[in-house]
Amino acid sequence: MKIKNHLLSGDNVNKMRESPNQSGEFVKGNLDTIILHYTAGNASASINTLLNPKSLSSAHLVVDRDGSITQLVPFNKIAWHAGQSSYNGRTGYNNYSVGIEIVNAGPLTKSGNVYRSWYGEAFNPSEVIEAIHRNQSTPKFWHIYTPEQITAVTNLCTVLIEEYNMKYILGHEEIAPTRKTDPGPAFPLDKIRTQLLGGSSRVDDAEEDLPDSGRVNVNNLNIRALPNVKAELVAKPLTKGTKVKILSESNGWYNVKVEIEGWVAAKFIEYE
Ligand SMILES: [Zn+2]
Structure with a gap:
């Protein structure tokens, strides 16, 4: 599965059916969220509704029951799926998000x-399944x-995060909790966003930016x-110029492994 020119292609991807219900390109830098929905209808009825100009x-x-995917709006254009919505100090989530409708009743x-x-x-x-919705108190x-x-x-979500640097995956039920219950408790929303983003926001890349090694640049380093x-x-303080291998970082400290080079008598070296 891949995205080129804001269009999805891949094995499970059907021919695009473009919806007239869209309102121009995202303001640059605004698109950072994926909103998940259920259709509350079968695939063909739902797609027909989303293609009908009267539905707004x-x-x-x-995403159909068999996992096949139909794109209706290019990813650089604003689609109309969120409605009145607010979360985390923002309103009008259509302006910030790609909407995914999952076929589910x-x-x-x-x-009986x-x-x-x-x-x-x-x-x-x-x-x-019988489950309690995150916005409700009794099972349904x-x-x-x-x-x-x-x-x-x-x-x-993986290809969208890659292509558009998405920072959030949210349910419609979270951005419009008084009106909406989709995608609901049958969908593993918390699990997927933890898996892909490490919570509700994207994990930063600090760890990847860590240098591999360095040398001590003061005379004595505890x-x-x-x-x-x-x-x-x-150990004794490391002396200036000592080469260290950097293993990890924590609040301004490096966990290091010291690599000293030199000659030692062979009989004092044990093999593992
Ligand atoms: Zn929805």
Whole structure:
């Protein structure tokens, strides 16, 4: 799966069907969020709605039950999926986000042996979980997502983070908590964002910027057991010019391994 010219391509990607429901390019630097939704309808009905100019709604992507993906709006253009929304001091999330609609019926009502969606589709118990929504206090029945959808959404988020330096993955339920319950508790939202971003925001790259090695540039440098001036000394101070291998960093301290070169009598060296 890859993105070129703001269009997705790959094995599981259908031909694009462009929605008229869009409003020009993002302001430069604004796009940094992925918003996840459920369709509360099947794929063809949902895509038709998102293509209909009268619906005044759209999303960049729709992920079907089999994991196949249809793009409706190029990623550099604003789609209409968030509605009235606010989170973390921002409002109007359409201006900051790519919207992914995942085909799922949403909350279900039990009637006899089947579970029904608001639009009447029936599901058997193997397609249902009972769970408490993050914005609610009592358990309800929810349509499950397929493993193919979860894989597809994870892959989509990965390429979008790569291409657009996305910093947040949020549910519609988080940016419009009084109106919305999507993607709901059947979707592993917290797990995916922790996996991809290390929480709700992107992990920084500090660790990757660490130099491999260096040399001591003062006459005597104390070397301690912990990154703290009061911590015990582990060896004689390192002398100027000593080469150190840098292993990790913590609040201005480097954990180092000292590499000294010289000759020693062979009989005093033990093999591991
Ligand atoms: Zn939504």
